Amino acid sequence: MKRIKTYLQPEYVIERLKDRCNKCKICVRECTYNVHIYNPKRDEILSRDEYCVNCQRCVVFCPTKAIRVRKNPNTYRENYHWTEEVIRSIKQQAETGRILLTGMGCDKPHLTYWDRLLLNASQVTNPSIDPLREPIEIRTYLGKKSEHVNINYKDGGDISLETELAPQLRLETPILFAAMSFGAVNLNVHRALARAAAEYGTYFNTGEGGLHPSLYKYSDHIIIQVASGRFGVNAEYLNKGAAIEIKIGQGAKPGIGGHLPGEKVREEIAKLRMIPVGTDALSPAPHHDIYSIEDLKQLVHALKEATDYTKPVAVKIAAVHNSAAIASGIVRADADIIVLDGVRGSTGAAPKVIRDNVGIPIELALASVDKRLRDEGIRNEVSIIVSGGIRSSADVVKAIALGADAVYIGTAALVAMGCTLCQRCYTGRCPWGIATTDPEISKRIDPDVASARLKNLLQAWSMEIKEILGGMGMNAIESLRGNRLQLRAVGLNDAELKVLGVKAAGE
């Protein structure tokens, strides 16, 4: 067959301001996609627009600010139905016959409910609280909560707890770092996440790629993940976390397995996962030992057996149509924590059609799961963590008001470290040194700096959460949990309001 000429035009074009460029070649060095090339014969720097993904690395590092990356002005005729993206996708598939791969979370505008939900504040009838002057409690415990507690009152006034409490995770702020595997990101990123979690008093999730032994010292702040590929899973690993998470599904790609492209499977990653170097690390779509709730219960118990019932076990599912019923099953399977990951959840690699079309918004799934578990009288049996596109402290507060105990942040954490959401994580050439395992490019993440940036983000959001709580007249985040009266909606229809359990603004 004849080679097919591509009809695709570059998405972005590079403009180099001649009067500013001093040919220092930093852009040539910084671009991992070889967009900028230096021609010594003519002493000039050229750009190959077709490789540019608009990651902004060269723009940020250009000392004379000489580079502009612009959307290619040569766009197709405007059409609301046949958008630029649609046309490009069709052409690309017509030229390759393959599945479109992408990275990060769904980038479409129509799936966010957070922006339709507004928060309450105290006015006249109950006083608001100033968090700068009065303590506001945002510490959060995750795990099963006992229905009753029996207390022993002893002579002399001493008391002790008779009820044996289920193991709990203690969070100083209701925010955890979401699962991102060693392989999807590099060790420097894991180091930064682990250190920030440990120093701030929260948790980092290993994702499905095992835990590098150099991070064992952060054990008390690590949630270790067990997924269908069982990569890196052994008894030692299971005991090196404060909790264990069984990953059934992921918001970015519900129903399909994991796929770490071979480009990223280098020596260290292969060793930890115990697979050949350079192969695609494949996690099957289902766990082949879990075909039912009863089977899930079996893995939950097997993990508890292997860790002597000392650690909470979480089960992570993608938010899908029957999440509420599935969540009820997860509680009955004896899990301590449910993790719900919404349609906007991110990934290092997923088929674009799945990422953008499969699953439901986390806001709706969370509200229906929380309601279902309360209706069944089992909400105390489990904590709920939600994830999938949490962008700000406001999203965190709204999630908690809708019934979450805590949130996971993945993309927000990466953005704090440098990510610009260019969506090319699967290439393994991340110019910001995050979604790459290339030893040279990985050096772009300095764990000291990156962990400081992460801690700053946690601190900033935590302060904002306290501000919002204080404004509502609450001094503890417990008072907000599932408290939908603190939410009002704008621009939603009756069905959506009913699912969310929220009144319309003004009502």
Added chain:
Amino acid sequence: MLRSVKLEGDTAIINAEYLDHKSMNRILKSMDSEGIRRVKIKNVYGIRYIGAGMKSNMDIEIYGTPGNDLGIFMDGLRITVHGNVQDGCGNTMNSGEIIVHGHGGDIVGYSMRGGAIYVRGDVGYRAGIHMKGYGDRNPVLVIGGEARDFLGEYMAGGIILILGLNMKKRMFNMRFVGSGMHGGVIYLRGRIDRLGEGVEAAEVNEEDMKIIGRLAEKFCRYFNYEMDEVMDQEFMKVIPLSHRPYGGLYTR
């Protein structure tokens, strides 16, 4: 709990009749820490997770039928089962040995990382799937009888040897062998005319025969077979066509 345990010389005998899995593993772990190296468990009727996650060189003999996930995550135990095992035997085991004098259920050796499983009889669906291997760590699954579909699916390392000793014909009947396999090797005693996608059947070489011989010898020793009985037929192997069976599926 204590009623269920007695000592005979250096061997502890556990009567499993009235035990649940939690107490069973608690007993095994406390015996291990007390230095008991040999344990016999009698009257086992479906107790799950025996030996789960145990890091020990204890020698455990089981009489009866252990339940699902026997030896899951185990690290170093030697378990001999006088009976059949159910699903998930040796699930994600790290090292050690499981010897089954009967048949195995589904997903025997799922995601094994090291050690060996020897099954005298048949195994169910998806045996040895996602077995791993790296450097000198090379898990082994030896099956005396036949297996059902998807043997060695997603296999990334390790060795499966399937002998088909009870087969009337010399042709294996299982389907989708090695689908998505990207590492490791499956040796078959006999022929197979249909394979999973992304794998090929190949002739065994001298090096392969050495490995087969070594594993067959152990098999014979464990289950009282003569080497001649086992080595009387030709072997072949199934190996992945590529390290990246799905590399060509996506466009960026």
